[in-house]
Amino acid sequence: MHKLLSLLLLPATFFAQGTPTAEQILDRYIEVTGGKAVHAKLTSEVTTSVMEMKSQGLQGKGITYRDGKGNSYNSLELTGVGKVEEGFYQGIAWENSAIQGPRIKTGEERAFYERESILGKDLQWRKLYSKVVLAGEETVTGVPCYKIILTPNDEGKPESRFYEKESGLLRKTSMILANPMGEIPAESYMTEYKTFAGLKVPTNILTKVGPQDIHITITNVTYNQPIPATKLRPPAEILELAKKQNATK
């Protein structure tokens, strides 16, 4: 009887062992990319990258700064277009470019950018997301993955992440980007993880937005070096715009 009961319970035990929870998958990602201790000690991050939209012949060079206080600055110098800058600074999410001029991000767009600006945001998923659900398994570019749906704690829309079953690495994200132009579905595929100062980072990211494929290659990541305050401070016209908008509220 006892044996029979054990046999009946076996599949359930296997299932429990074989299918981790969403929480376990998210925590495992922290471990496989360097461990909680390394993630927790981050004080700054500087990432350099090159961007390419091959089909259209567009290239650019990018640099991103993040401090440990939730501030960030991102610049992309795009051939034929010029510099496109965005950042999050003391509560202001902003963008500035020759194309659109200075702009303050609000609502969902601001919330998304605030989350993106947090250094070591992967470690803080419990704080940033109110709900994480394992939504099944899917194959991403031939690799079996767990699909997790994360619902942000703010006004942002749920996003999906796909973690490789075997390695635990993030292979894909799928989300709706909020923008004044509309809600834009975006899918990103991550490959070629490399280690920088003890942390594994995907260095090849293909993002599909509408009919366009955007390839980003991370060329270097530096952690825990001091970032001059001037690198994170937005242009004067952004501060002026923020002041103007606050005055009209």
Place this chain on the structure above:
Amino acid sequence: MMRLLLGIAAASALLAQPSPATLESFEQVWKTIQEKHWDPAYLQKLPSGKSWTQVHDDYRKLIQRADGEQQARALIQKMLGELRLSHYALLSGLPADDLEPVRGGTGNVEIDPMLLEGSMVVRGVKAGGPAAQAGVRRGWKILKVNSFDIQKAVERITQKESALAQRELILRMLVLGHLSGSPGSAVTVTFSDGNGQNIEKTINRKQLQGTVSQFGHLPPQLVEFEKQRIRPDIGYVRFSLFLDPSKLMPKFEEAVKECLTCKGFIIDLRGNPGGLAILASSMAGFFIEDAGAKLGTLYQRNLTLKLIVNPRLTNFRGKLAMLVDGTSVSTSEIMAGGLQDLKRAHIFGTTTAGAALPSMIERLPNGDLFQYAMANYISEGGETLEGKGVIPDTIVRTSQQQLLSGKDPVLDTAIKWVYAQAP
């Protein structure tokens, strides 16, 4: 000997067939449209009644039998014509015939040509430029550029192209192309003055002023920008393309800011073939104060994008006039049509080209460039501009006589309007 000749003939026949890369390019062109045209129903039944799949099968057979690369390219171009939409083109750099405009260089004689009453006529002569120094006058007909007969080209294009706006655009590009060449080189132009007297002028080309834009697969292009106070209290800008934003936008901003207290501001989009669509909404931000305004909507297959206007910190609040004609194309039409719908600008001139589909340019396996429309554009007023164009609020036609007397009636009407409207 006979065997050798047969061998050469066989080899030539092989060479004359389109290459695998060209066949691959044909397939890529077809597939791109099949997958990315915003309206699958349109592809099910094209204006000819055929489906896009039938078009593929018909043209695939023709291309396999094509007599060489050039004929295969012409067939791909013809296949794109089945769509009867703007912004679908194969850009091979090899003109199909002598009516296709080709840029000879960055030197030019600085005249502004327009199609008028069945002839190409000088609409404007840049003050101090090579043509002005040679004594060329506004209103003169352009008969020949070197040995190329412009008047015959007008007749041939009139037979080939039924839409007036398309004729205006093609002929303007054709004349500018023939007038262009290396800076310092000479070009001989035969004009007819107001009395029907032929005048031949040999003019040395001058390096055009502007910035060179290198955007994606587009060949380097010169972006010219002109600003002036057309009257002490009216600003005026004109630019050749909506490209090179990092240089164009600061100049535009400066022109607006210098004229903040002006009664009126005039944007001359005649002869502007477009560029980056987003620059239309970007420039509109200098004339719109309220957030949330948009110039229209772009509809892709699975994506809808609003052309939102981002109001600038400093706005021009006076009267805004825009000048257009059949050579105002694409982004020019989106800007003029959008600001007209928002009732922010008053449009003067004649109907625009009606070619307002936002497009992308990709390189094909055979090295050619393929331009395709990636979205449908619907104006804020709910209209499609494709095939219709922007109809000006005040239609102003130009006569040769007005040009000969030194007038630009479209600009003059806009100036009068500013003074009549402004407090």
